[in-house]
Amino acid sequence: MTLTPVLSAHWDEADSYKIGGYMRHGGYTAFKKAFATGPDEIISLVKDSGLRGRGGAGFPTGLKWSFVPQGDGKPHYLVVNADESEPGACKDTPLMMANPHSLIEGIIIAAYAIRANHAFIYIRGEIPHVFRRVNNAIREAYAAGYLGKNIMGSGFDLEVVLHAGAGAYICGEETALLDSLEGRRGQPRLKPPFPAVSGLYASPSCVNNVETIANIPYLVNNGVDWFRSFGTEKSPGFKLFSVSGHVNRPGIYEAPLGITMRELLEHAGGVRDGHKVKFWLPGGSSVPMLTPDLLDTPLTYEDIADAGSMLGTGTPMIFDETTSVVRAVTGWLAFYKHESCGKCTPCREGTWWLSDVLHRFEDGHGTESDLDKLIDICSQIAGRSFCALGDAAATPFPAALKYFRDEFVQATNTPANETFDPVAATVFAGATR
């Protein structure tokens, strides 16, 4: 399958992040079309396109927009989730660095469709240079009259505020994000009510991922048939895949959904020379790992689910045979323990126990009965917390055990760093790139 740069088509131009660079390639024409089309028609268009949320859950975007009640007299809010923090995911961050205006134009169209006069971009605080690029894009859009009061004489008003988070993975969860944006601890809310009914300031709100919103101008300009010419029936469109790990050319590869991991890996120069794939994760640490025999699986929501994982953020990580699965899983569980917000007991306590017991294996003194204990703890967390962080925390270990049980058994008597030389797994172990 061929590569199809759309969002990333002009990142090699020095002013790609500026309004001039964006407009040179048709930027800021889509929102005018949208204004001439009408908000309900835009929601229908997005529904018909089949665009699914690019933040991990893959929920149909047009459907999400249609849940926002209309004519209810309350203010509506569009909130862009730019809190990209999923381990392995780095696609929104480069997108905002190199092409922030696609996000801003997408916001104008999305806000117009859901009748929001106020939009917020909640960006993680740890990426100040990306913050600068987005803030500059907002300023340029205001200066051009594309944001503010009565945009281009349409009667539509839109204020956009860029808001920096402060270091909390959980704020990528949409209801935790809303609490955080309200100036509180970032803790998830129980759903329902869903944000579409009671979101920011208890008003109807839509929370969408950066890449999802950045798709909108291209979709409006080129139409449903064009959009659906990429991908599959259930997973239409194109995707920014960030390919990382033990590959020769890690980077951002934009391709239709449905490209296989093997094809993507080939574009990325293959696994580093002299090595072979041991395991890979299609979309972040929160999805189950897969093995090399599944590299021909098309990267779609449905095919990856059939293969026993999830597309997630669509940001594959590849690890070669120098990698200790025990060490990787222990590291991810240390992450979930660190990032659990503490609200729900199963997640707060369970991640602590998972991390603690896994460290025993990493140190070479786990026991075989600990393996059952870990599975038991995972089953006590999954489905028992307000948000998906708990489910995510219960994901890495069972998948790793399914494919690499021997390694965990070995870790009952040998530390991971003895079974696998950690130096061999580094990118600076000899000339590997």
Added chain:
Amino acid sequence: MSLSESTRVQAREIISRYPHARSALLPMLHLVQAEEGYVSADGISLCADELSLTTAEVAAVATFYTMYHRKPAGEYHVGVCINPGCGILGGDAIWEKLSSRLGIGHDEVTPDGKISLERIECQAACTHAPVMTANWEFLDNMTPESAIDVVEKLASGKEVQSTRGPKIRTFKENELTLAGYDDGLVDEGVQADAQMLAGLNRAKELGQSAPGIKI
């Protein structure tokens, strides 16, 4: 020490950006760090005053988020990503080297106040692993040697350029940026680097493109 009048004025400016005042709390906490290098008791009081919250309510928020420091951060707050995507590819080795060279651990500061260290989680730059940060600016594709070099330069006041951003400024200066104040540095660094362009370059090399999208 009590915070300056200009910080208070800026706090009110931040509040005015939002339809509901309390939404300003996170950027206001970045703002107080821009003056003091951490969230002090006075910083908490200022936020509480301006937002009509109790100091306990503000402290509850300030302690939830890892970017807010309870004691002064170093002039250069250095992060090493130890999440497995980076840790396995070299982040763990970099951490060991840096921590032992500086003689400080996670969330500690060198005695001269120049450098603080943090074991950071995923920085959304996995294609550039192993990744470090200095005052949250990207330092991509690091090695133990380049990590030591960067930190020694920062500690001795020499210039260090972010791999995808500006010359590294102080912790306080960058906190003001995150509070939403323009620093004029948007044009620093590349628009996109080799990893960000990997797919586009490959598509050009193979003569591939999306229908209707000229590259």
